[in-house]
Ligand SMILES: O=C(O)c1ccc[n+]([C@@H]2O[C@H](COP(=O)([O-])O)[C@@H](O)[C@H]2O)c1
């Protein structure tokens with residue numbers, strides 16, 4: 397990791413009044429530190445979307461039917477989803493990995509699609525463990541492979557996104573388990589719903605976390621696997637491998653941050669590579685980010701997933717990188733330092 401004082405000294409020597417770019421300078425420091433260099437790069441960059449289904453949907457934890465995961469995956473394959481539009485707008489490459497969908501895979505998928513199903517959806521965390529430890533290891537490995545492939549293609553800025561109807565329920569469970577948030581406070585409306593849905597979700601999350609919590613000290617992977625989703629564990633493996641490879645990890649919303657909490661628990665130190673793009677409208681997200689020591693760049697009431705919040709924040713990282721790379725030193729323009 398690069399010494400922060402060295403990066404601040406570089407910024408303070410550029411042709412501008414000291415600290416005149418406010419939080420953009422803080423971001424430049426975080427970006428440079430995460431890549432261990434004074435000229436961090438934001439191109440090429442890659443968004444990897446992980447798709448999975450959740451047994452708890454049958455117990456009424458989402459306002460949407462499970463089939464919508466498959467429909468949205470088909471829309472992404474066709475280039476018609478929010479993630480496609482925003483990734484194109486931000487010149488970000490995109491991949492899509494089926495790590496555990498329950499519906500048939502897309503027919504004639506595009507080259508950016510990878511079929512890598514661990515199982516056809518998790519078991520319901522409302523009735524027992526969502527997955528076993530071998531499935532946890534398989535999902536983690538798929539995510540790690542994706543990060544290694546992106547690193548091999550020269551990417552030093554990585555984003556993980558997800559698509560999975562029902563996945564704000566495991567995200568709430570994991571936030572309660574790993575960020576110490578009250579289970580009820582970790583539950584929000586997810587992709588929509590009403591007061592009855594909230595009550596059902598709170599009951600499911602409280603009971604599942606109470607059942608898993610005693611395992612955390614002695615068998616942490618079993619405790620986490622009991623509450624997780626395949627796409628969430630794949631994001632965790634992606635983050636751990638991306639951080640190990642020296643990349644900046646731009647964190648999306650509530651569900652991606654649940655993956656980040658797993659990564660930090662299983663591969664301590666991963667959090668040094670994270671930048672938090674935004675604070676999701678899900679009420680537990682602030683607690684999850686705080687546990688990781690992260691301050692979000694944006695607070696735009698977004699709650700979509702698919703990497704959308706991270707994509708929207710990308711121009712800020714481009715600006716921070718340009719500042720470090722392209723601004724002349726004060727001496728080079730013939731000006732002394734005022735302070
Ligand atoms: O990550 C977030 O901040 C976020 C917040 C609310 C909803 N989502 C997305 O909505 C889906 C999960 O919502 P739900 O209500 O079915 O649990 C899933 O596909 C996520 O990508 C994502």
Ligand SMILES: Cc1cc2nc[nH]c2cc1C
Nearest residue numbers: 460468559587700701702
């Ligand atoms: C339509 C739809 C699109 C999504 N994208 C990510 N999560 C989603 C959830 C729904 C319901």
